[in-house]
Amino acid sequence: MNIEAVITVLLSVALLSAVPLALASVGEAVGERAGLLNLGTEGIMLLGAFTGFWVSLESRSLALGLLAGALTGVVSGLLFGVIAVVVGADQVLLGLGITLGGSGLTSFLFRETFGASQPLLPGSMARPPGDLADALPIVGPALLGQPWFFYLAWVIVAGAELMLRGTTLGLRIRAVGESPIAVDTVGISVVSTRMFAAIIAGALSGLAGASLSIVELGFFQPNVTLGTGFIAIALAMLGRWSPWRIAAMAIVFGSLRGLGSGLQLIDVSVQSEFTRMLPYVGVVAALLLSGRGMRAPSALGQTWVRRRGAVRVR
Amino acid sequence: MTAHLGFKETGWGRPRLILTSKWMDPLWAVLFALTCGAVLLIVTGHDPVLAYREWVERAILRPSGIQETFVRAIPLLFTGMAVLLALRAGVWNIGIDGQVLVGALAAAVTASSLVDMSAVVMWAGAAVAALLAGATWASIPALLRGRLGINEIITGIMFNYIAMSMTSWLVKGPLGDPAVVLPQTKLIPVEMRLSTLGGTRVHIGLLLAVALVGCLGWFLTRTVAGYELRATGASPAAAAHGQIPVAGYIIAALVASGAIAALAGANDVLSTKGAFQGEWNPAYGFVAFALVFLGQRSVVGLVPAALVFGQLSYAADVMPRAADVAPAFFGVIEGALLVALAVTVWARSTSVGRSGFGRGVKA
Numbered sequence: 257m258n259i260e261a262v263i264t265v266l267l268s269v270a271l272l273s274a275v276p277l278a279l280a281s282v283g284e285a286v287g288e289r290a291g292l293l294n295l296g297t298e299g300i301m302l303l304g305a306f307t308g309f310w311v312s313l314e315s316r317s318l319a320l321g322l323l324a325g326a327l328t329g330v331v332s333g334l335l336f337g338v339i340a341v342v343v344g345a346d347q348v349l350l351g352l353g354i355t356l357g358g359s360g361l362t363s364f365l366f367r368e369t370f371g372a373s374q375p376l377l378p379g380s381m382a383r384p385p386g387d388l389a390d391a392l393p394i395v396g397p398a399l400l401g402q403p404w405f406f407y408l409a410w411v412i413v414a415g416a417e418l419m420l421r422g423t424t425l426g427l428r429i430r431a432v433g434e435s436p437i438a439v440d441t442v443g444i445s446v447v448s449t450r451m452f453a454a455i456i457a458g459a460l461s462g463l464a465g466a467s468l469s470i471v472e473l474g475f476f477q478p479n480v481t482l483g484t485g486f487i488a489i490a491l492a493m494l495g496r497w498s499p500w501r502i503a504a505m506a507i508v509f510g511s512l513r514g515l516g517s518g519l520q521l522i523d524v525s526v527q528s529e530f531t532r533m534l535p536y537v538g539v540v541a542a543l544l545l546s547g548r549g550m551r552a553p554s555a556l557g558q559t560w561v562r563r564r565g566a567v568r569v570r
Numbered sequence: 571m572t573a574h575l576g577f578k579e580t581g582w583g584r585p586r587l588i589l590t591s592k593w594m595d596p597l598w599a600v601l602f603a604l605t606c607g608a609v610l611l612i613v614t615g616h617d618p619v620l621a622y623r624e625w626v627e628r629a630i631l632r633p634s635g636i637q638e639t640f641v642r643a644i645p646l647l648f649t650g651m652a653v654l655l656a657l658r659a660g661v662w663n664i665g666i667d668g669q670v671l672v673g674a675l676a677a678a679v680t681a682s683s684l685v686d687m688s689a690v691v692m693w694a695g696a697a698v699a700a701l702l703a704g705a706t707w708a709s710i711p712a713l714l715r716g717r718l719g720i721n722e723i724i725t726g727i728m729f730n731y732i733a734m735s736m737t738s739w740l741v742k743g744p745l746g747d748p749a750v751v752l753p754q755t756k757l758i759p760v761e762m763r764l765s766t767l768g769g770t771r772v773h774i775g776l777l778l779a780v781a782l783v784g785c786l787g788w789f790l791t792r793t794v795a796g797y798e799l800r801a802t803g804a805s806p807a808a809a810a811h812g813q814i815p816v817a818g819y820i821i822a823a824l825v826a827s828g829a830i831a832a833l834a835g836a837n838d839v840l841s842t843k844g845a846f847q848g849e850w851n852p853a854y855g856f857v858a859f860a861l862v863f864l865g866q867r868s869v870v871g872l873v874p875a876a877l878v879f880g881q882l883s884y885a886a887d888v889m890p891r892a893a894d895v896a897p898a899f900f901g902v903i904e905g906a907l908l909v910a911l912a913v914t915v916w917a918r919s920t921s922v923g924r925s926g927f928g929r930g931v932k933a
Contacts, residue, residue, distance in 0.1 A: 344916050345909075346912045347912075349908055349911060349912035350909055353905045353909035353912055354905065356860075356905035357904070357905020357906055358905065360898045361610070361898075361905070363901065364898035364899050367896045483727070483731045486724070486728070493721070493724065529736070529742075530735070532731075532735045533736065536729075536735075537732060540714075540728050543724065544718070
């Protein structure tokens with residue numbers, strides 16, 4: 257295989273495996289901007305990955321599967337939001353519970369639905385016409401030859417950036433993560449703003465899971481995400497809670513994630529343990545390089561309670 | 571539970587029901603989790619009454635079930651202590667899974683090189699190796715947290731995944747037993763494993779774990795270091811004002827926590843497993859958090875809570891045969907339990923809200 261083809265394959269795989277990371281991480285960032293630390297991202301991704309895969313296997317439709325994944329995410333985000341914001345709960349424990357429960361639930365339902373069989377989605381469900389991709393040498397297939405969802409995902413990421421930065425809603429989300437009391441004082445509902453952020457975060461995580469099982473892999477198996485949700489949480493921090501920085505980080509870590517399968521495609525044999533380890537080592541290294549002096553949203557992880565006549569955060 | 575609904579401010583005096591007392595919280599959480607499980611069983615076409623009856627009959631009422639519950643509670647007790655110690659210093663050790671793995675591997679390698687010695691020497695050697703390995707593995711996230719203020723939750727989880735890959739590579743390659751095809755360390759002969767107690771399957775690891783629970787309780791409540799550690803956890807700013815080396819205690823707590831967690835791995839290798847097998851991952855970490863909060867974050871509460879989760883772990887093995895319920899069902903139960911505990915813990919306490927990123931403490 258010549259060097260150009262190798263670069264093409266590695267680049268395509270890297271960009272495609274950046275998609276679930278970017279979506280989940282942007283979702284986590286929207287939640288964290290509103291003060292919600294959701295360690296359940298991994299669990300919500302698994303839920304989205306399972307329902308997305310199942311629906312798309314039954315309906316033979318990529319779009320329906322992705323939609324189902326996103327809707328599962330909305331429901332999970334709603335659940336997280338109601339418990340963390342309306343009822344009030346310790347967010348770290350709640351997130352761990354959602355991850356544990358999501359992992360258990362998807363493994364259980366996968367066995368109930370498919371037994372011991374390992375169904376695969378039919379390949380190349382959504383490849384664009386090849387001539388477009390062949391127009392550009394080397395980078396063509398990676399940039400223009402991806403499934404359509406690839407492009408939609410980056411549009412969603414850009415939309416999240418615009419939403420956080422340029423809309424009233426975005427301003428409210430950012431404000432409620434810095435100072436819920438101030439937001440409440442000017443008459444904006446902290447609870448509904450946070451609920452909205454929780455739902456958006458859930459939807460993006462669910463969609464990220466579905467894109468992993470449907471677009472990237474074409475199959476589901478118990479715990480298929482392998483910690484991608486946790487890497488996404490780390491990326492939200494490394495990308496300083498800004499979607500475009502997160503997108504850049506996601507491409508870097510996506511290439512680390514995809515390196516294993518990329519090398520396999522071009523017949524280079526490396527111990528799979530090492531390639532599997534790479535993104536996690538990368539996160540620690542990146543935190544070491546840039547983690548110092550990072551300022552998180554001030555009210556991150558704090559549950560806001562309004563009492564009659566008095567407002568307090570605890 | 572209803573504190574934030576404003577009962578406290580009304581001044582009418584809340585009706586003091588036993589059912590709403592703090593001590594009933596774990597029971598409600600367990601009931602909630604079991605209800606969630608029943609709903610899931612109904613939705614997936616199982617008979618929940620039949621499944622739960624089989625569970626009680628086969629896993630709880632039989633002597634073998636009770637013995638297995640104790641056997642499985644032992645490693646959970648170690649991991650629960652690890653979580654609790656870190657939590658008392660105000661930090662979250664979510665790196666338990668990785669520390670268990672490196673501890674188990676270190677113990678397995680050390681034990682298999684000491685098979686010619688007496689059993690007690692081998693156990694001690696394996697335990698020391700596990701302690702050192704767990705402490706070393708935990709020291710990196712600990713230092714990053716204590717010195718640079720980098721969130722220990724994220725680094726802990728990353729180190730779990732690194733440990734999984736690293737240990738599985740090590741047993742496939744340099745540390746594996748070349749005599750067998752499977753990637754695993756040299757098997758420890760059955761007569762060299764931890765001695766069992768009075769003809770049961772329960773082994774002396776239980777005595778060690780319970781003794782260590784006693785030591786932990788003594789350390790936290792009766793020593794200066796324990797007091798300063800708790801002060802660090804209760805209010806880092808106040809502790810720093812009182813000349814307590816906050817960063818030092820955070821690092822020490824995380825390192826010690828990792829060492830204790832590693833004992834769970836050593837325990838499994840020396841008793842039930844006999845070797846470190848590639849890709850083995852008991853995933854005690856998240857369960858340990860559920861355990862600690864089920865035990866109301868008290869040292870004494872660790873023991874009954876560990877028995878609850880020991881029972882869940884055994885039930886996960888029995889139920890596929892007994893009632894055709896997949897082991898993953900118990901993951902759902904444990905997740906639901908954590909969610910319920912997250913609510914009760916927050917409602918009862920005024921200080922747990924600090925669990926976010928915004929609580930950074932610089933020395």
